Amino acid sequence: MLGVGSRRTDSVSPAGQTGVAAFASGDDEEQTLIRRVVLRDRAAFENLYRKYFPRLTRFVERMVRRPQIVGEIVNDTMFVVWRKASSYNGQSKVSTWIFSIAYRTALRTLGQQRDPVEWEAPEEAAPPETEPERSLIHQQDRQVLDEALLHLSAEHRAVIELTYLHECSCREIAQIVGCPVDTVKTRLFYARRRLRAALAHRMGDLR
Amino acid sequence: MSGRVVDFSRSAHRHVQELLPWYLTGKLDEGERVAVEAHLRSCALCQHDLQGERVLQQACAGATTSWDADVGLAQLQQRLDKPARWWVPHALRWVRMRASPLWGISPRWVGYAAVAQLLLIAVLGWALFERDASAPYRTLGAGRPALTDPGAILVVFDPNLREGELEALLRGVGGHITSGPNEAGGYVLVIDPKFRASALQKLRADRHVRLAEALQPSMPP
Numbered sequence: 001m002l003g004v005g006s007r008r009t010d011s012v013s014p015a016g017q018t019g020v021a022a023f024a025s026g027d028d029e030e031q032t033l034i035r036r037v038v039l040r041d042r043a044a045f046e047n048l049y050r051k052y053f054p055r056l057t058r059f060v061e062r063m064v065r066r067p068q069i070v071g072e073i074v075n076d077t078m079f080v081v082w083r084k085a086s087s088y089n090g091q092s093k094v095s096t097w098i099f100s101i102a103y104r105t106a107l108r109t110l111g112q113q114r115d116p117v118e119w120e121a122p123e124e125a126a127p128p129e130t131e132p133e134r135s136l137i138h139q140q141d142r143q144v145l146d147e148a149l150l151h152l153s154a155e156h157r158a159v160i161e162l163t164y165l166h167e168c169s170c171r172e173i174a175q176i177v178g179c180p181v182d183t184v185k186t187r188l189f190y191a192r193r194r195l196r197a198a199l200a201h202r203m204g205d206l207r
Numbered sequence: 208m209s210g211r212v213v214d215f216s217r218s219a220h221r222h223v224q225e226l227l228p229w230y231l232t233g234k235l236d237e238g239e240r241v242a243v244e245a246h247l248r249s250c251a252l253c254q255h256d257l258q259g260e261r262v263l264q265q266a267c268a269g270a271t272t273s274w275d276a277d278v279g280l281a282q283l284q285q286r287l288d289k290p291a292r293w294w295v296p297h298a299l300r301w302v303r304m305r306a307s308p309l310w311g312i313s314p315r316w317v318g319y320a321a322v323a324q325l326l327l328i329a330v331l332g333w334a335l336f337e338r339d340a341s342a343p344y345r346t347l348g349a350g351r352p353a354l355t356d357p358g359a360i361l362v363v364f365d366p367n368l369r370e371g372e373l374e375a376l377l378r379g380v381g382g383h384i385t386s387g388p389n390e391a392g393g394y395v396l397v398i399d400p401k402f403r404a405s406a407l408q409k410l411r412a413d414r415h416v417r418l419a420e421a422l423q424p425s426m427p428p
Contacts, residue, residue: 042287046280053276061274071274075283082287141266164267169234185225192228196259199266 030094037085049078052095055166056102062161063154064106073109077102092175099166100176103158110154141199148198156191163188219246223253227260354422358382358400362410363393363418376413380406393418 030051036044056077061070080101088097149157158177162168174181223246229235230243247253360382364373377383381402387394398406403421410419 045287049280049283050276053274053279057274071279071282074274075279075286078283079286141262145263145266160267163228163232164264167232167234170229188228189225192260192263195263195266199259199262 027093027095031090034085034088034094037082045078045082048081052078052098055095056098059099059158059161059166060102060106062149062165063103063158064110065150065154065157066110069109073102073106076105076109080105093172096168096172096175099162099168100178103176104178106158107154144198145195148195152191152194156187159184159187160191160195220250220253223247223250224256227253227257228264231257231260231264354386354395356385356397356400357423358398358403359385359422360396360398360403360407360410361393361418361420361422362396362416363391365415365417366392368415372415376410376415380409382406395422 030048033044033048033051037048053074056074057070060073060077061067064070064073077098081098088094149160152160155177159173162173162176168176170181170184173184177184223243226235226239226243230240235243247257368376377396380396380398382396382398384394385397396406396410404425407419407421410416
């Protein structure tokens with residue numbers, strides 16, 4: 001889900017697997033912040049900005065693969081939130097609304113870019129696990145994954161990111177990217193095949 | 208009937224495979240979750256795929272990045288303080304998006320150049336409008352006003368008149384032809400009204416002129 005706070009923690013999925021952070025949505029609190037932003041409350045906007053900054057930067061950097069424009073896209077997104085807060089109608093989660101703005105802003109900015117993708121793995125904070133070998137395996141997987149993601153379109157990368165890291169439902173993703181639910185499923189199915197092929201050394205012969 | 212056999216078990220298998228990521232993150236509704244679990248109990252391939260999904264999710268889950276929210280917020284706050292001029296960034300963005308791939312120069316400079324060009328066009332357009340307002344447009348074929356000119360004279364020349372002789376004649380009376388020939392071979396000559404009488408005398412005295420008549424009555428002295 002997108003209603004994730006800026007902290008990270010492990011959670012247990014229905015299948016019993018420890019996965020990426022999943023917090024209480026906190027959507028009521030975010031809706032209150034949006035209402036205050038409509039009234040031009042700077043403190044509420046700063047609160048919302050800090051709340052979304054880690055998630056938006058992560059989403060945008062994985063989607064566009066150009067670190068030099070990540071900050072611009074995130075700030076363009078939050079500028080739209082500031083200007084258009086009154087247009088939020090409460091029919092979707094605040095996070096769905098903000099991420100849909102980020103998605104469109106990223107695609108529009110990418111359309112203006114002429115430079116080829118130049119991706120360097122971002123400087124990462126120290127991983128929480130203490131077991132060096134396990135940490136090394138994850139780091140290697142991420143490098144392989146980053147290379148494989150380069151061969152996908154920005155639209156496919158967005159669906160991957162929203163599903164696995166932000167843990168959005170299929171319906172939420174459809175709202176964010178503005179396409180039917182079945183299209184989201186098809187995009188993810190295709191992207192998974194590409195990524196799993198890249199990670200085949202960890203999955204056996206899943207091609 | 209097409210006779211095509213629909214493989215329901217295959218489509219159900221594909222459907223479950225599509226749903227596995229959301230099953231893993233707990234984002235399926237109750238009906239979907241029950242259907243996936245029922246299928247998983249009998250499908251070894253989907254059980255295997257579920258393990259693969261876990262590896263993929265773990266690989267996607269890392270990478271906390273080092274972007275600084277304070278820096279970003281400070282930059283954005285400068286924009287929040289500025290008055291809204293919504294059309295400027297949109298216009299620049301529109302121009303940059305279309306022009307830069309063609310010209311291969313810096314997108315930022317293309318935008319500035321385009322805005323400067325628009326301003327120049329606006330200034331030139333305004334200047335042209337001002338000039339046109341004081342100078343009515345008249346085509347070459349617009350002969351009517353010449354006929355009503357107080358200095359207009361209808362002249363019929365000798366058909367054997369040469370070009371050089373015609374030029375000398377016109378120069379001598381200080382006039383110029385504005386229309387003609389008509390069906391009778393007559394030309395309209397326009398002369399300064401102050402010299403019309405003397406011009407008529409000269410024309411009538413010239414051996415190459417068969418007819419010379421003023422088209423407007425004489426002006427009162």
